Amino acid sequence: MYAHSKGINYFDTAPGYCNDKSEEIVGAAVRQLKRDTFYVSTKCGAADGGQVRASLEKSLKRLNVEKIDFFHVWGVLSLEGWGNRKAKGAVAAVRKAKEEGLVGHVVCSSHMPGKDIRVMLADELVEGVTLGYCAINFPYRDDAVTAAGEMNLGVVAMNPLGGGLIPQNAERFGFLKGPDDPSVVAGALRFCVSHPAVTSALVGFSSKEQIDEAVAAVAHFKPHTPARVAEIRQHILASFEGLCTGCEYCLPCPEDIRIPQMMDTFNQSLLSGRGEKIMRERLKWHWGTTNEEAARCTECGLCEDRCTQHLPIRERMKVIASLVEEKK
Numbered sequence: 453m454y455a456h457s458k459g460i461n462y463f464d465t466a467p468g469y470c471n472d473k474s475e476e477i478v479g480a481a482v483r484q485l486k487r488d489t490f491y492v493s494t495k496c497g498a499a500d501g502g503q504v505r506a507s508l509e510k511s512l513k514r515l516n517v518e519k520i521d522f523f524h525v526w527g528v529l530s531l532e533g534w535g536n537r538k539a540k541g542a543v544a545a546v547r548k549a550k551e552e553g554l555v556g557h558v559v560c561s562s563h564m565p566g567k568d569i570r571v572m573l574a575d576e577l578v579e580g581v582t583l584g585y586c587a588i589n590f591p592y593r594d595d596a597v598t599a600a601g602e603m604n605l606g607v608v609a610m611n612p613l614g615g616g617l618i619p620q621n622a623e624r625f626g627f628l629k630g631p632d633d634p635s636v637v638a639g640a641l642r643f644c645v646s647h648p649a650v651t652s653a654l655v656g657f658s659s660k661e662q663i664d665e666a667v668a669a670v671a672h673f674k675p676h677t678p679a680r681v682a683e684i685r686q687h688i689l690a691s692f693e694g695l696c697t698g699c700e701y702c703l704p705c706p707e708d709i710r711i712p713q714m715m716d717t718f719n720q721s722l723l724s725g726r727g728e729k730i731m732r733e734r735l736k737w738h739w740g741t742t743n744e745e746a747a748r749c750t751e752c753g754l755c756e757d758r759c760t761q762h763l764p765i766r767e768r769m770k771v772i773a774s775l776v777e778e779k780k
């Protein structure tokens with residue numbers, strides 16, 4: 453309610469968030485609002501069309517709405533997975549619900565590399581995409597954002613603050629704050645939404661102060677000039693010493709290891725200082741994989757010869773491969 457009173461009008465949830473309570477919480481809040489003053493977004497990750505329909509009907513009830521404005525084919529992790537969602541009816545189920553007026557827009561969300569998301573969007577089955585896009589991972593997703601812009605699709609940038617890593621490393625990312633930005637957070641958000649194809653930024657909040665900070669960041673929003681964006685991009689790439697930028701020059705790997713995803717996992721550890729825990733979480737929840745993927749590395753070294761950041765990829769693969777499941 454506080455966020456809405458400050459002008460925020462897009463609320464994103466999912467059945468599984470917050471121990472399955474998120475949709476009910478959002479539903480309880482939005483029932484107090486005038487329907488034409490907000491958009492609600494939710495998701496389903498099933499491939500089977502029947503399961504998607506059942507999930508969608510539950511979401512409608514929990515959210516107290518007659519129509520879900522944006523319904524996501526949720527968390528597409530590979531083109532094979534996307535093929536599955538099409539073959540088993542998930543995409544068709546959401547499109548049918550749209551025809552019935554139960555869904556406003558058919559959208560998808562993905563953690564795939566930009567070029568794969570481009571392929572998915574080219575099917576012309578969705579009207580928009582939710583993807584991670586921020587000052588840390590933009591090279592990895594640029595292609596998708598550009599493709600969506602070319603197709604006039606909506607782009608919702610999730611984790612525009614790098615999942616909290618940018619504010620946690622405010623000194624390192626200080627250069628994002630320009631003379632007219634009130635904070636590093638404001639500079640990071642401005643960088644993200646200055647991309648002309650980005651429609652909206654999803655910022656997670658855990659306090660009213662964080663809402664105030666994000667709202668202040670965009671209150672007098674002026675997009676960066678293309679020259680300033682190019683300058684910031686250059687600065688980011690140059691200052692990413694020791695970090696993977698997601699450029700993908702290291703690929704392909706003969707063992708079919710998704711090296712940028714593995715190195716992104718290592719980035720999280722370096723930037724957050726949360727070591728193994730954050731790496732395990734990143735592998736499982738963001739990349740839908742385990743340490744086994746890194747364990748396939750034969751240490752051939754091909755990737756290191758090509759890496760633009762000269763990263764010790766083999767060493768990092770070993771660290772990731774050695775991660776063990778946390779005991780409950």
Ligand code: SF4
Pocket residue numbers: 704705706707708709711748749750751752753754755756765766769
């Ligand atoms: S060193 Fe490992 S990750 Fe790199 S290309 Fe060879 S097998 Fe793949």
Ligand code: SF4
Pocket residue numbers: 695696697698699700701702703711712715758759760761762763765
């Ligand atoms: S070449 Fe290096 S920086 Fe680029 S994606 Fe591969 S590991 Fe990351």
